[in-house]
Amino acid sequence: MRGGEAVRLSRVRRARAAAALLVVVILVLAAAFFRLQVLGAGSYELQSRNNRLRPIPIPAARGAVYDRHGELVAESIPGYSLSLLPAPPDSALATLGRLAPYLSLESAGIEAVLERRRRNPQLPVLVRDDLSFEQVAAVEERRPEFRLVVIGTHPRRRYPPGSVVAHVIGYVGEISESELDSDEFVEYEAGRIVGKQGVERSYENELAGVAGTRYVEVNARGSIVREFPSDLARSARPGRDLTLTLDLALQQFTDSIFPEGDRGGVVALDPRTGGVLLLSSYPSFDPNLFVGGITEADWAAIRDDPGRPILNRAAAALYPAGSTWKLVLATLAMRENSVGIDTYMPTSCRGALQFGNRAFRCWRPEGHGPLDLSGAIKESCNVFFYQLGLRIGLDPLLSGVNGLGFNQATGLDIPGEISGRFPQSREWYDQMFGRRGWTESVVLNLSIGQGETEQTLIRMAQFYSSLATGGSPVVPHLLQSEVLEGVRESWALGLPEARRKELVSALVRVVNEPGGTAYWYRPREWTLAGKTGTAQNPHGEPHSWFVGFAPADDPRIVIAAIVENGHPDNRTSRAVPLASQIVSRYLRSEGVPPDRPIEEPVQPPTLGISGGVEGVQ
């Protein structure tokens, strides 16, 4: 009995111990739940949301772009997109395989989608963004088979004028990784469509609009269960519409008359504002190909084209300015050396100028005879300008040309414009050729726009705008905006108005007097003033230049044109007739009254060249 009593007593103690353990354990568990549900509630609530909510971007429609007359240059048209929610590669691949027949997806397309998915595995991956309603409906009918699929509306970029505006408007594409890293695209997420070139790029902020976001609720297997109404959701705000200074009809006209198969470019500015009326580069490409991702084959065709269609020959290519440069010399000589429009040089042209032990040739082997400045501009006499350069002297020439801004870009409002090149000082030559590796004779080449100088087409057009009006160059720009209008005083010619007018009259003689280098292609109704150029270059026949403006007294258009290797002999230029027709076409369309008695059509003497030049208007 005592033993039994002892067992009973110890059993009470054991029961107390067990009860105490029970209490302690329940308290520990309660504390653990308190920690999760009270202290950690916020972060777990967030995790729970992240777990089941997937953000789906709603792309904003990009703003439309119009030309100066309201013609459409770029627009956003409604389209349907199809994306896949984040999923393991094999189920994504399986879904793509099943989608292929409905979306006419090829294996290359599937590869591209998988590549995009690899780059951003957490975001929905875009499969196609150019689907028709019928294709989308076909997929929607088979919803249970395609539980990873998200269908959305997706504004699609379209450039109705196609290749005609390629170098102006640029194109759009998916944002690249380097762009994502840059400060400019801080608020952009991967997969966004951004402007890559041209106006699309430079006015990205205005055009892009603000993408919206919606949320869908998904289950553990990633299938969409329902739309999730969230206060975080935002609808997309479309981008702003823009109007350009461009004249689309003129752009298209240029496209129709630019010599087939030739390379080159044309730029036209309104000399009163700086607005770019025309900016063409040939060969060109169709910017529509880039929308929604360019195919490998299309990209290879553009990349491997020896004509380099991507190159903007109007603003991103350097050419020797040739004889169009002579007006720069004339300006400096008039300003610094009291040379007048009727000043003669000591040596008249006999086809070449002897300097040191070398003969520097004129383009006309038989020589021009004695010429004053006006006549030398009219007939583009090299011998006269060699001597003019020598009279100015190397150092004043270098500083004068740099003072006119020929080492800089015009400031055109699209990306990719490059600066002109001109030696800045003697030290430049020392570095380039060594202290004894060059002589003062470099002046002679610099005087006729050859040698160590190269300029862009638009830079030359800008310079001629200062000859055309007031003596200060305009700043070229594509967006129609008064803010951008204005002149660059620091690059002013520095000539009295009377002197400038004398230079203009010399430029009028070039086009409008027999013996002038552009005489055969003069417009019938308006006085075109300008200068031809024949730029020697290592790539073959000389490039054919023309830079000018019209009407000479009250210029409404400044034009610069170049046709690469477009001057096979010294008599026929392909750039001049091109520029002449464009100018006539523009002035007619603007309703500018003729400023001269209209001539009968002229028949140029011998023309072995193409491009509708017969019957110059």
Next chain:
Amino acid sequence: MRRDRADVLTGLGDPVLLAGALLLAVLGIGMIWSAGQVDLPSGVTGAWRRQLVWLCVSIVAFALATRVPLRWLEWATPWIYAFSIILLLAVLVVGGGPNTRSWLRVAGFSFQPAELAKLATILLLARLLGLRKEPQTGLFDLWKPVLAVVVPFLLVMAQPDLGSALIFVVILVSALFWAGTPLFTIFMLVSPGVSLILGFSAAVWGVWFVIVMVGLYLRRPFMGEAVAVALSNLAAGALATPLWNRLAPYQQRRLLVFLDPDIDPRGAGWHLIQSKVAIGSGGVTGQGFGLGPQKRLAFLPEQHTDFIFSVVGEELGLIGVLVFLLLLAWFLRRVLRVAAESTQGFGSLIAFCFFAVWFAHLVINVGMTVGLMPVTGLPLPFISYGGSFLLTTFVGLGLVCRTAYET
């Protein structure tokens, strides 16, 4: 003798205990119904109805269990034990299940023989230990109860079902504890098991071994005992790594994930992370009964069985969690009181063993939903979906009530 209502209630032994159990089971069916409220309908949707049927069956079994005098049961114990061992052997040959061979299919019903084996082992231990007036103190005196547990333990490990095997250890330790075996003897008994667990790290195991040796020196058991304990600890430490390598990969992962759920967030760690997210997002008041998004969208795994308490946490919040915990604690305390007040050694041991087993289930199941315990797949008594577990729980409850009646 006329049997009036009072007699019927007295026949139940402890009617309040039964009422608590029924309340818990009904709440459990409610949670199972909620667990089935998901966006993609699955088999879970109808599980509450099946559980309701099982509850009815369980109540009948409970009533039968309360009618069996403990003496008869004591007599039948060896036969029940033998039968359960045969079933455990059978399940290894013809059993089925997702990862393990733990289910027997008989006439359309699935049954887990391990559940019956737990019951039978409790009965056998109660018979072996309850007959004695004086507790056994020597280590080697315990060979019978140890053998009674080791046989089903090894058979369950072979399935392999780590969680159930753990329960057999709990049964052994609790039965010895309640029978009055000195704590140091129990310590010597389980020390090789601890060595086995700590064997993954030589340093940690070394510390443990020193503790064991110091204990042996201070308490000075018989020489034979001391040598056996020291050698078996050495052997267990050495065998830990080879045994670990024999574990199924999913069991290894589950144990590792307990240490760091983030090592495998889409695999083994998934259960734990999703459970914590579900419970944490419930906050104080919960997302609302039936409305938990983690559960609805199938992020929460095993939401009607092992992780039913995560649904409680997500949908009913801290308040619901505390209500459930307090109810369960109150119930266990009441079972403990039956054991403590019983004058009958056999019945008292049975009641205490069931207290210990249900307590262990509670700690491991609820602890695993918040990451305090490894994911071992033990159900929560009365709440989790599962027919054979509910049935054995109510049979056990019947025996507890019979013990209360015979007190």
